[in-house]
Amino acid sequence: MFRARASWPDPHRGRSIVLVDKPPKGSDWAFEVKWDGYRLSVHIEPGRVRIITRGGYDWTSKFPAIVDDARRLAVQTAILDGEAVVLDDKGRSDFGMLQRALGRLPSAVEAGAIVFYAFDLLYLDGDDLRRLPQRERRRLLEPIVAGREGAIRLSEEVQADGEEFLRVACAHGLEGIIAKHVEKPYRSGRGGAWQKITCNRRDSFVIVGYEPSTVPRAIGRLLLAATKGDSLVYVGGCGTGWSNQESVKLRELLDTIKTDKPAVTLRRRGAVFVRPLLVAEVEYRAWTEDEKLRHPSFKGIRERSDDATVYSLDRGQRSG
Template identity: 80%
Template sequence: MARASSKKPPVLLPPDPMPARVDPCLAMLVDKPPKGPDWAFEVKWDGYRLAVHIEPGRVRVITRGGYDWTTRFPTIADDARRLAVKTAILDGEAVVLDDKGRSDFGMLQRAPGRLPSAVEAGAIVLYAFDLLYLDGRDLRRLPQRERRRLLEPLVAGREGAVRLSEEVQADGDEFLRVACAHGLEGIIAKHRERPYRSGRNDSWRKITCTRRDSFVIVGFEPSVMPGAIGRLLLAARKGDELVYVGGCGTGWSRQESVKLRGLLEEIVTNSPAVSLRRKNAVFTEPALIAEVEYRTWTDDGKLRHPSFKGIREREDDATVFDLASLEA
């Protein structure tokens, strides 16, 4: 007579609920790359931070600020449907590459946005660098190396609109030197043993060749050239207020300057968003955000050597620079 098996059936754990939204992990700005085998390095992409939610019957593309921009990135949503998953949340950056393979934010923001461009929306690529949820399992508690192990087979080697952001096996200082020499914005370092933590923390660190942040456009000064812009007037957040942080007068072509002035003239206001008196200033509603590259801050809280890199709509203003970070 056969003996009954004493082996107990495996316990099936209930699936983790899929988050409707995950606040992204944000890299802390540091001066030098960290040392040691616990750190992984990637290129710092210059684009829109997005979370791609793959759900039964639909795909959602969510911005850093929590807005649903699926209709702005249709090729990313369509390609994500082809991934071999039932449910997943990818964390990544949407970019457009220039002819040297570098991400170009100016080209990207013209692709789905209001400024005309020869760039087609289909040229936009999502470089996925983290996997937060997969087929009923919340992965955020896992270390970065394990999340990466699960991400790679899903997107590695793909040539579509969803691709893998490669890790670079190199010394951090040398990688930064090469990245800056090739005109890249900088690099990202990620601690291999830490879980995914929403908000800014030192689990992820960014090291930039120059500083780059987002500022609210609160007005402009006309150029001596008819119909163009001489300087953009910029503001940063301080608590619930906007504070003027200086003007930016470089970084655009004559054609871009004329188009930008046309956008701003649509939102001219007699109620400035900042306390500022400047001769010839034209104040605008704080509806647009400028991406600005700069070297550092002056002692009186103004941007030093700012250069315009692109424009965002204020709808997704989670990236606007907060002056509190200068005091931290």
């Protein structure tokens, strides 16, 4: 389950996307839909294609359709930055459906349903493009993937009023939008040149345990934590967002990493504690005054070792 880290070119550690409250204004900003999936880079090399996660793990075997389609692109070498998603019947990305397609949760969704939306181009036929402004990288990306209907597609970009675009995105049930400064180069880490504005609050929290359900072999509540300094702090439990079948599958997964040493200071009768190796994607309304999640709903899981998006109580936000 927890795979070894792959060796890969140092250049792409992934530009972080900073969460902000409102879309930026001005003609230097372009906007895209915020996709709800796994951030990946597709490395096209002579004789092979590799798919690498933000944490540097080789997930090539998980995305055979994307690998096959990448071989058809008219390039010798390239690195595409983008998001792997599964679309629902209304064309919206659904993280839960993606996890089911990857076999993490039970479903009839097949791996072939996964689509990679490319939104940046870091290398092309031996040239490092990261120093170029966003608009130039975009100009080089579009003829490679625009108009395709296969497993690799272009994440459409619009230049519009950000607040109006956000309003339309939220009205259509999307997670939010991404704003990108068209004059900025590509730099890994946090910087503010890429910003995300969400319709609802949604973040990642470390799973530190669970409470069993009254339903046999199922989970009643996940016990969640955020980071604070170098420690983990309990921020509440989440008991909604899954079917009974998914709950049983999730409990089976967590039971493989049980521990007698809780990662947080918490006394709760009947709780089962686990090693802090997984994070839960959670949608919620707000925070209580004592720093607990209000009305959280489970959306999916990720491996902590491959995800730099755990919510920080110090910063009051995450980057992703």
